[in-house]
Amino acid sequence: MAESIRMLSKNTVKFIKSLHQKKFRNQEQKFFVEGEKSVLEVLNSDFRVELLVATESFISRHNTQINSSDVQVILATQNQLESLGQYQSNDSALAVVHMKPNRAFAFPEDNFVIGLDDVRDPGNLGTIIRIADWYGIKNLVFSAQTADFYNPKVIQSSMGSFIRVNFFYADLNEVFHQWKVPIYGAFLDGKNVHKMKQIRRGVILMGNESNGIGEDLEKVVTDKVTIPGFGQAESLNVAIATAILCDNFKRLTIE
Amino acid sequence: MAESIRMLSKNTVKFIKSLHQKKFRNQEQKFFVEGEKSVLEVLNSDFRVELLVATESFISRHNTQINSSDVQVILATQNQLESLGQYQSNDSALAVVHMKPNRAFAFPEDNFVIGLDDVRDPGNLGTIIRIADWYGIKNLVFSAQTADFYNPKVIQSSMGSFIRVNFFYADLNEVFHQWKVPIYGAFLDGKNVHKMKQIRRGVILMGNESNGIGEDLEKVVTDKVTIPGFGQAESLNVAIATAILCDNFKRLTIE
Known part of the structure; x- marks a missing residue:
């Protein structure tokens, strides 16, 4: 069950905007994902999503999936989303996601x-x-x-x-x-x-x-x-x- | 032999900046090409070049080729070139070139x-x-x-x-x-x-x-x-x- 929905605070705006820069992404070990399709996919992946900033319409359309994930939801307008991210147009959502550790893999057998x-x-x-x-x-x-x-x-x-x-x-x-x-x-x-x-x-x-x-x-x-x-x-x-x-x-x- | 070198006028600046828009490109039937390599190639092609806006260094390095083409040369600084075109960095040249007519070709025999x-x-x-x-x-x-x-x-x-x-x-x-x-x-x-x-x-x-x-x-x-x-x-x-x-x-x- 998702926690209660919050409003977008100045600190959160500042934090997400800092993630445009590699230095702050590395410091926080977090990055962001924009747009309906990619946000839904990342919610459904093995990436750990920390924050979901979304419009009312996105939240109501994807209520079930949001509730089944353990993510803090923040309500935002389309204008706010567009000023947070880099998409020219974003009327759905932006997710703040934890990076994965930089770990070597073994060479695949047949690929x-x-x-x-x-x-x-x-x-x-x-x-x-x-x-x-x-x-x-x-x-x-x-x-x-x-x-x-x-x-x-x-x-x-x-x-x-x-x-x-x-x-x-x-x-x-x-x-x-x-x-x-x-x-x-x-x-x-x-x-x-x-x-x-x-x-x-x-x-x-x-x-x-x-x-x-x-x-x-x-x-x-x-x-x-x-x-x-x-x-x-x-x-x-x-x-x-x-x-x-x-x-x-x-x-x-x-x- | 090229005509004498002119300085960049306000009218030329306005004209070249208008060519960023399709409407004015079509009206003038002209477009522009930026950067050393592409400008040299277009000077050497069957495109008709009308204006060459170039830095002193570009002009002196490619004097022979410029003289052999029948193009009006305009002297500009790197800053001016960068404000005229879309390249973030351009310390060489920008050419204003005539479009080709929109003419159908016959289907090639073997391609x-x-x-x-x-x-x-x-x-x-x-x-x-x-x-x-x-x-x-x-x-x-x-x-x-x-x-x-x-x-x-x-x-x-x-x-x-x-x-x-x-x-x-x-x-x-x-x-x-x-x-x-x-x-x-x-x-x-x-x-x-x-x-x-x-x-x-x-x-x-x-x-x-x-x-x-x-x-x-x-x-x-x-x-x-x-x-x-x-x-x-x-x-x-x-x-x-x-x-x-x-x-x-x-x-x-x-x-």
């Missing part, structure tokens, strides 16, 4: 892991998380300089997929040495991914938007792979390239 | 055409143009409600590829009836694109970000195609899906 070396743009990271979820690649590992998973733009562009993936931040060099699996790195001068033979396991490693995969990390790449171009564009956006590699690799597991 | 039915987001359109250029698909056709090709965000996210594609806006239904080629439409319940046989020609048709391909247009789709999912995400971003379909279709032309 890929996506590795990101300094992918800095939050929109790219969120899109890559959505792609990973589409292709059933549930595990991702990020270099320390990769965008913050809990950045509101990452959460938004993942379209709810952030709930369904595992991830941790680490020194990729160390992690890859421990894992002892093939590391497929995206380069412009690698092996044509259309010509690859059946594979079932390994890291799909993508580099920074401007500089690609770092020199040190390049040394632990076991297979350089390339998306064949047929035209004149010099490169592809990193999220686009990730999608194409995932599509090719997943095709190879079923051929 | 694909990308068709977009109401793709509204300029970032998506620009990214799709870059993907088309990567895959050597030089021809695109857009429904009237698709984002404006000359929107500054489209130009920016195309990363220079806008120079190398042909396109026109039209009633897609009419155009497809005339072309009499296979229309491969992206749907969530179509044929698995991984299982398709060799094809060489046809339209790759993508729909609106929220609603997909419109009902009327669905009737002229000859082949519904689907990107197989292996996870739980409900959909993919339209630019991501376009990239994956192009990769699969281009693979089929060479198998």
Whole structure:
């Protein structure tokens, strides 16, 4: 049963606004999620939701689900929601959620892991998380300089997929040495991914938007792979390239 | 030989700022391009450049190329450039360029055409143009409600590829009836694109970000195609899906 509904206080406004900044997210170990669909999904997930700021209409429509979760509910107007978050339009809800601990996972038996070396743009990271979820690649590992998973733009562009993936931040060099699996790195001068033979396991490693995969990390790449171009564009956006590699690799597991 | 270099006037500032809006772009039949690489590419293309607003450093570094083009050069500071355009940082140049007429092309003998039915987001359109250029698909056709090709965000996210594609806006239904080629439409319940046989020609048709391909247009789709999912995400971003379909279709032309 949910506690009684409160009104939005100045302190809560200040607290939620502070979560736009990584520094305060890390200090509090909390982040926020916006919009009807994502808020409902996070309430229904293994994330621990601390606060639900919602309009009267959202509360009455989802009364049962709200009551069955153990969350403090705060009533707000659409205008208040829009000033708290980053959505231009939000007439439903915003949830304050506890981060998960940064814990390494074991390499999966029969699947890929996506590795990101300094992918800095939050929109790219969120899109890559959505792609990973589409292709059933549930595990991702990020270099320390990769965008913050809990950045509101990452959460938004993942379209709810952030709930369904595992991830941790680490020194990729160390992690890859421990894992002892093939590391497929995206380069412009690698092996044509259309010509690859059946594979079932390994890291799909993508580099920074401007500089690609770092020199040190390049040394632990076991297979350089390339998306064949047929035209004149010099490169592809990193999220686009990730999608194409995932599509090719997943095709190879079923051929 | 370029005309003499002028200083930036208030009228020119007002004129360039008006080009942020589609209404004034259409009225003037002009748009603008920002940043060193894209400005140099457009100077070197078959687009007619009317004005080059540039820093002293850009002008001295690219003196030869500027002199060989017949363009009015206007000197500006980095601050002025940044207030004229949409780039957060621009210490090089901005070019005012003439639009091309909206003219239909004949369907290419041995290639694909990308068709977009109401793709509204300029970032998506620009990214799709870059993907088309990567895959050597030089021809695109857009429904009237698709984002404006000359929107500054489209130009920016195309990363220079806008120079190398042909396109026109039209009633897609009419155009497809005339072309009499296979229309491969992206749907969530179509044929698995991984299982398709060799094809060489046809339209790759993508729909609106929220609603997909419109009902009327669905009737002229000859082949519904689907990107197989292996996870739980409900959909993919339209630019991501376009990239994956192009990769699969281009693979089929060479198998």
